[in-house]
Amino acid sequence: MTHLNLHEACMLEVSGELGQKARQHLLARLHDDPRARAEYETIKADYALLRGATDQAIPEDAKAQIVVAIKTGVHRQLRERKRQQNAEIRSRFTYSALTGISAVAACLIVTLSIVSVQHNRTQSRDLAVAQAEDTLRDYIIADSDNMTDVAIASLNRQITNADTALQQAAPVESSGNRAKLLDLTSPFADDDVLEDPSGT
Amino acid sequence: MDAQAITALLTRCRAGDNSAWDALVDAYWQRLFGYALRATGNNDLAQDLVQETFLRIVQRLDRYDDQGKFEAWLFRILVNLVRDHGRAQSRHPTQSTVVDNNGQQGDLTDDIANDGPAPHEPVHDREQVSHLLVALRKLSETDRQILLLRHFADMPFKDIAKTLNCPIGTVLARAHRALAKLRTIMEVTNDPS
Numbered sequence: 001m002t003h004l005n006l007h008e009a010c011m012l013e014v015s016g017e018l019g020q021k022a023r024q025h026l027l028a029r030l031h032d033d034p035r036a037r038a039e040y041e042t043i044k045a046d047y048a049l050l051r052g053a054t055d056q057a058i059p060e061d062a063k064a065q066i067v068v069a070i071k072t073g074v075h076r077q078l079r080e081r082k083r084q085q086n087a088e089i090r091s092r093f094t095y096s097a098l099t100g101i102s103a104v105a106a107c108l109i110v111t112l113s114i115v116s117v118q119h120n121r122t123q124s125r126d127l128a129v130a131q132a133e134d135t136l137r138d139y140i141i142a143d144s145d146n147m148t149d150v151a152i153a154s155l156n157r158q159i160t161n162a163d164t165a166l167q168q169a170a171p172v173e174s175s176g177n178r179a180k181l182l183d184l185t186s187p188f189a190d191d192d193v194l195e196d197p198s199g200t
Numbered sequence: 201m202d203a204q205a206i207t208a209l210l211t212r213c214r215a216g217d218n219s220a221w222d223a224l225v226d227a228y229w230q231r232l233f234g235y236a237l238r239a240t241g242n243n244d245l246a247q248d249l250v251q252e253t254f255l256r257i258v259q260r261l262d263r264y265d266d267q268g269k270f271e272a273w274l275f276r277i278l279v280n281l282v283r284d285h286g287r288a289q290s291r292h293p294t295q296s297t298v299v300d301n302n303g304q305q306g307d308l309t310d311d312i313a314n315d316g317p318a319p320h321e322p323v324h325d326r327e328q329v330s331h332l333l334v335a336l337r338k339l340s341e342t343d344r345q346i347l348l349l350r351h352f353a354d355m356p357f358k359d360i361a362k363t364l365n366c367p368i369g370t371v372l373a374r375a376h377r378a379l380a381k382l383r384t385i386m387e388v389t390n391d392p393s
């Protein structure tokens with residue numbers, strides 16, 4: 001604000017906003033220049049008139065009413081804002097909780113489905129193993145006359161080994177493994193176990 | 201109120217301290233009201249606009265980045281509200297009112313001299329002020345804003361520049377021009393011949 005013109009300097013001076021140095025400069029000019037002084041007086045008169053309008057004080061009781069009304073509105077808005085914030089927090093919490101519950105429920109359903117399917121499959125396999133074992137047993141009993149003692153002993157040993165291995169290595173649900181260990185898919189593949197009845 | 205005090209007050213306001221909000225209203229309402237009253241010429245409307253200004257502060261204070269310009273921000277909200285109201289009113293004009301010396305409302309077309317003077321007030325001053333208020337309403341919006349902010353909101357020119365987002369030189373030039381127009385309007389009003 002180093003290059004103030006006369007109007008600007010006058011207005012700032014009347015407003016009480018002119019810096020010390022600029023003020024001294026203006027006062028010197030007003031002292032020397034009647035036109036500048038006239039300009040200053042005009043602005044000063046304008047300000048005085050405006051100040052006169054400003055000074056028309058609002059009655060005290062009206063002031064009190066106005067300020068109370070404004071404060072009441074502000075307090076109401078603050079309460080409303082707080083209520084909204086609480087509602088948002090509640091809503092956010094509820095959403096999180098519902099999301100969590102939904103996720104857990106989904107996991108539970110998937111797990112139960114898998115267990116159920118697995119259980120059914122295990123039961124089916126157990127049944128198949130039991131039936132295969134029965135078939136094998138019947139066959140062995142029926143053909144025991146045609147088997148040598150060595151072959152029967154070998155077969156018993158194999159069954160015992162298979163059962164032992166089954167208990168150690170394959171838990172209940174691994175009926176597939178049991179089937180593999182017993183090799184029930186091809187019970188007669190081992191030529192060492194059964195002898196040809198014809199002796200060939 | 202200095203910048204540090206305002207910052208401290210705003211911190212308390214952000215924390216939801218009701219007494220801090222009361223202090224903020226106490227600190228600024230009269231200047232805001234002074235501006236709004238002279239800008240709208242309507243007591244109730246001025247009160248509504250000042251209240252709306254504070255309500256917007258409540259809503260937006262969390263997002264306000266305090267850089268020592270709170271006062272400018274506060275007044276800018278009010279100036280915008282007054283301007284928006286003026287535009288809305290020009291689209292849907294209603295009967296204009298002007299507030300006289302005692303805060304009483306009257307129609308702009310009323311014969312101002314018919315208003316009874318306050319007992320303690322010289323008739324001449326009262327007439328002058330009434331003419332002034334009517335003349336103020338005849339100024340352009342920008343010119344009026346500057347004079348109202350300076351004289352009725354008691355805002356220094358440098359703060360007016362911040363509020364209106366323009367250089368102080370421009371504000372001073374406009375203020376000078378506005379005063380000259382005001383003088384001309386009042387001379388015509390005082391001397392209709």
